[in-house]
Amino acid sequence: MLASIADRLSRLVQRYLPDAFVIAVLLTLLVFGIGIFLKPAEPLSLVKSFGDGFWVYLTFTMQMVLLLLTGMVLASVPFVKKGLQQLAKWADTPTKAYVYTFCLSGAAYYINWGLAVVVGAILVREIGRRNQNVHFPLLVAAAYSPTALYTAGLSSSIGLTVATNDHFLADLMGVIPTSETIFSPSTIIIFLVLFVTMPVIICLMAPKGQVTPYEEKITQKVKVPTSEEATPASWLEKTPILGVVTGLIGMIYVIHEFIVGRDLDLNIINLLFLSLGLIFHGSLRSFGEAFKEAAGSTSPIILQFPFYAGIIAVLTSSGLGESIIKGMTSIANKETFDIFTYWTAGIVNLLAPSGGGQWALQGPLQVPAGMNLGVEPSTIAMAVGWGDAWTNLIQPFWALPILSIVGLHIRHIMGYCFILAVWVGFVTTILMLFLY
Structure with a gap:
């Protein structure tokens, strides 16, 4: 039954859901329209907010681009590729493929969400190549769906923020140790229940008949002369010495940062992948060619991330975000505040998809309202x-x-993700009623 529902919903989504860039533009216009309605005398201020905020994500955009490129380049190293192929061998049936992908991707998300982006994408690509009986859009959804669990992981932006000395709400709520947020019994229970049940839902959505297998993207590889005159320039391009030495410098830095206690962040992951790629590719020419081949898949990120930065700026300056938060929390009491906070955060996230940015918008309004009702600050943060x-x-x-790496559009996986979102929302709501 669920497979039939998922198939119909997937077909409906593929027919009517536009490209992700179109969605970003529509959300931009929607936020502008509502913002002008809320502040009819200040449309120019919204335009200014959009323009000022449009480039706020430049650093983050470049970090994500490098994350994909360095991860894909590292995955193209022959012995790394063989290792991934060996891992993919375990997924020799569709059911194994879906569960295996979810579990490995979920484990990666628990360690670090940035690492999981590359691990999940490269894993499904290798499994798709080897197993043509797998419904590839559902497999990609299985790799992506553990994103719903990342807030319980070691890279939880909100959990780590409130545990930091002198964070921006420290005077109001104090410093909340991770033992009360990401390592609390309530958080662990919700995480484990979702981690066990989500792959079951994924398997139940699997098509019973014809599937859509993985199709290798055709890429225009850079042609390299097989023979050329031995010159100092060609020697510099082909020698492994330069890449190895440069890569070792990067690795020494990464190891030093871990020794002194630095957390695993995007910059460290990118430098780690970059350094390993330089070491293992054997020459700067080989490394550069792999980078060129991978570069085309990053264009959606470069194009769309600035639009979401602009949306968040307009959402904040227009008062729309504040209206949503205050409207939802005004009807809550002590027993239901965490549930309304959870639902509110889900709505706001559709317009402002950034954990740190959302906490900066929602925290100053949500925390004092909840504390006035007697709700623990740690509960508010995790909600x-x-x-x-x-x-x-x-x-x-x-x-x-992940879509950029595997070559799919958002419409290919959104039907399955929507069903998973319904399940996650239902289960988490019920658990929060009893646990918080």
Whole structure:
């Protein structure tokens, strides 16, 4: 029954859901329209907010581009590719493929969401190549769906923020240790229940008949002369010495940062992947060619991330975000505040898909309202975090990296992600009623 529903919904979504870039533009216009309605005398201020905020994500955009490129380049190293192929061998049936992909991707998300983006995408590509009986859009959804769990992981932006000394709400809520947020019994229970049940839902959605297998993207590889005159220039391009030495410098830095206690962040992951790629590719020419071949898949990120930065700026300056938050929390009491906070965060995340950015918008309004009702600050923080992660399943922003690597559009996986979002929302709501 669920397979039939998923198939119909997937067909409906593929027919009517536009490209992710069109969605970003439509959300931009929607936020502008509502913002002008809320502040009819200040349309120019919204335009200014959009323009000022449009480039705020430049650093993050480049980090994500490098994450994909360095991860794909590292995956193209012969022995790494063989290792991934060996891992993919375990997924020799469709059911194994879906569960295996979800579990490995989920484990990666728990360690670091940036690492999981590359791990999940490269894994499904290798499994898709080897197993033509797998419904590839559902397999990609299985790799992406653990994004709903990341707030319970080691890279939880909200959990780590409130545990940091002198964070921007420290005077109001104090410093909240991770033992009360990402490592609390309530968080662990919600994580484990979702981790066990989500792959079951994924398997139940699997088509019973014809499937859509993985199709290798045709790429225009750079032609390299097989023979050329031995010159100092060609020697510099082909020698492994330069790449190895440069890569070792990067690795020494990464190891030093870990020794002194630095957390695993995007910059460290990117430098780690870049350094390993330089070491293992054997020459700067080989490394550069792999980079060129991978570069085309990053264009959706470069194009769309600035639009979401602009949306968040307009959402904040127009008062729309504040109206949504205040409207939802005004009807809550002490027993239901965490649930309304969760739902509110899910709605806000559809317009402002950024855990840190959302906490900056929602925290100053949500925390004092909840504390006035007697709700623990740690509960408020995790409710926002779970809500932010929940609707990542149906927000194209975070799906762009994995879709860029595997060559699919958001419409190919959104039908399955929508069903998973319904399940995650239902289960988390019920658990929060009893646990918080």
